[in-house]
Amino acid sequence: MPTLTDVADLIMGQSPPSLTYNESGEGLVFFQGKADFGFRHPTPRLFCNAPLKIAKPHDILMSVRAPVGPTNIADRECCIGRGLAAIRPRTIDGDFLFFNLRYIEKFIASLGSGSTFHAINKTQLGSVEVNEYNFNLPEQRMIAKVLGLVQRAMEQQERLLQFTTELKKTLLHQFFTQGLRGEPQKQIEIGLVPESWELVPLGALAKIGNGSTPKRDNEGYWKGGTIPWLNSAKIHERFISQADQFVTELAVKECHLPRVNPGSLLIAITGQGKTLGNSALVSFETCINQHLAYAQFTTPNVIPEFVLWFMQTRYEHLRSVSQAGGSTKGALTCGYLKTYPVPVPSLGEQREIADVFAALDKKEEAHEHKRQSLSDLFRTLLHQLMTAQVRVDHLDFPELQDALKAFRSCS
Numbered sequence: 001m002p003t004l005t006d007v008a009d010l011i012m013g014q015s016p017p018s019l020t021y022n023e024s025g026e027g028l029v030f031f032q033g034k035a036d037f038g039f040r041h042p043t044p045r046l047f048c049n050a051p052l053k054i055a056k057p058h059d060i061l062m063s064v065r066a067p068v069g070p071t072n073i074a075d076r077e078c079c080i081g082r083g084l085a086a087i088r089p090r091t092i093d094g095d096f097l098f099f100n101l102r103y104i105e106k107f108i109a110s111l112g113s114g115s116t117f118h119a120i121n122k123t124q125l126g127s128v129e130v131n132e133y134n135f136n137l138p139e140q141r142m143i144a145k146v147l148g149l150v151q152r153a154m155e156q157q158e159r160l161l162q163f164t165t166e167l168k169k170t171l172l173h174q175f176f177t178q179g180l181r182g183e184p185q186k187q188i189e190i191g192l193v194p195e196s197w198e199l200v201p202l203g204a205l206a207k208i209g210n211g212s213t214p215k216r217d218n219e220g221y222w223k224g225g226t227i228p229w230l231n232s233a234k235i236h237e238r239f240i241s242q243a244d245q246f247v248t249e250l251a252v253k254e255c256h257l258p259r260v261n262p263g264s265l266l267i268a269i270t271g272q273g274k275t276l277g278n279s280a281l282v283s284f285e286t287c288i289n290q291h292l293a294y295a296q297f298t299t300p301n302v303i304p305e306f307v308l309w310f311m312q313t314r315y316e317h318l319r320s321v322s323q324a325g326g327s328t329k330g331a332l333t334c335g336y337l338k339t340y341p342v343p344v345p346s347l348g349e350q351r352e353i354a355d356v357f358a359a360l361d362k363k364e365e366a367h368e369h370k371r372q373s374l375s376d377l378f379r380t381l382l383h384q385l386m387t388a389q390v391r392v393d394h395l396d397f398p399e400l401q402d403a404l405k406a407f408r409s410c411s
Contacts, residue, residue: 005126007092012064012122013053013080020050027051033083034063034070042072051079055086060098062087062108064125066117069109071101085125092130093137095144100131103386131386142392143385150378157371161364168360175353176313179345190317193343203338205302206295209258210269210334211288214251221251228286229257232275235268235292238308239361240282247287257287258294263304265295265311267318269332276332277318279311293334302344305354310342 004010021030027049031042042061055061055074063070065083073094080086089097101108108128112118135143178185179194186195193199202208213231214221228243229251251257260266262284268275270291281304288294297304322332344350384390 001129001131003126004087004128004130007130008060008090008097009088010122010126011053011055011059011080011086011088013082013084013086015081015083016048016050016052016079020048022047022049027079028054029076029078030081031055031061031074031078031084032081033065034067042074042078048079053080053086054078055080055084056088058094060087060089060094060101061085062101062125064121065119067109068112068118068120069105071098071105073098085122093140093144095148096135096140097130099144099147099382100386103382104128135388139392146392146395147378147381147385150374150381154371154374154378157367157374161367161371164360164363164367168357168364171356171360172309172313175356176310176343180349180352188341188343190314190341190343194345197343197345199341200344201338202295202307202340202342205299205307205342205344206265206297208293208295208334208338210290210293211257211260212255213289214247214255214257218251221247221255224248225251227252227259228284229288230266230282230286230292231289232268232271232291235266235271235275235278235280238280240266240280241284243284243286252287260286260288260294261296263297265297265304265307267293267295267311267332267337269293269322269334269337270330276322276330277315279308279315281305281308293332293337295337301347302342303347303350303354305358306350307342309354309357314340 015032016030020027023046025047027047028051029044030046030048030051032046055078057074057076059074061072061074061080062085063083064085074086087097087101108120108125109118111124111128112120177192179197181194181196184195185192188199211229216222222245225246225248227247227249229245229247230240230243231245234240234244247257252259260282262282264282266280266282266288268278268291270276271278275291295307297307318332321336322330345353381395385392
């Protein structure tokens, strides 16, 4: 089996002096390592007006330092730093080689060495064997075309997912400051809101409390439990439809666990990372731990989904409040949440706003499902085509046809 040096030229990157770097577009685009990698082509971040090592358009770029193995394709002439190598195909289809290297990425990573961070040198890289002999050049091109189509379909779904997520962020700000009716705004303690919206404390809309955690070493509290119990990790699901842990009736009785009604709002009142300040709705009766507060709505004048989306806009504010000192530093309290102001429009406007975000959620889920299905298909095809388990002219994947149709319809 030929090695990489048999089928391609290798150009190891070399970083120019830092004084030659710039962000103003002078000279060549400068790529330093995997951090620059986007989808099919790397994303420009820096430029260099005194390049030392240059990659040409269509060269394969490989990260050769921390981490070793990830690949991309140069879409222009560019300067490459010592974290990259440019691989310039000679006797093999370039796109086929790119996917071939993607397939053996873990093996290439295993060649890396170094006490501080892993790296691979030119000799090691050049000795990597390339699966060329199983395929003639026309078949290499067909394999690359099929894999490229699936990859572009994946990228299309990723872009649509990012667009939908950004649209949701924009509309969250717009709806909760301007409303849907184009009415004048008023300044209140939490910012601008439509003039007709009434400001109501959360405690006037819902009963608020928090839960606890039964002792783990008491089997009577957990073994054979049938009552749902949630910890703060579940808050990231936003709409919680099932529990992962269950407690017993004994735990509920002896630990005085409140039973939270379906349709209640949960708020993370402590937590590390991005947990604190997040909110979710729960669709079933459940118990919760001490790191969560619940708002069990007691009035028909609010739609729970509307309040949830409003609380999504208050995430940063709630986190800043939790860090504001005092005896509860690093946490929110139920007492504070009872006083938290919620702007309340008419039920009709609440429903319209909630419906918009429900539709956007469905679009996000659909794009994520398609992206994951395409990702699974890509991995399957990459393995079967690169190992010649399936020849490209014998492909019979209904999912592939669906992927190509979906890509063409979005193009």
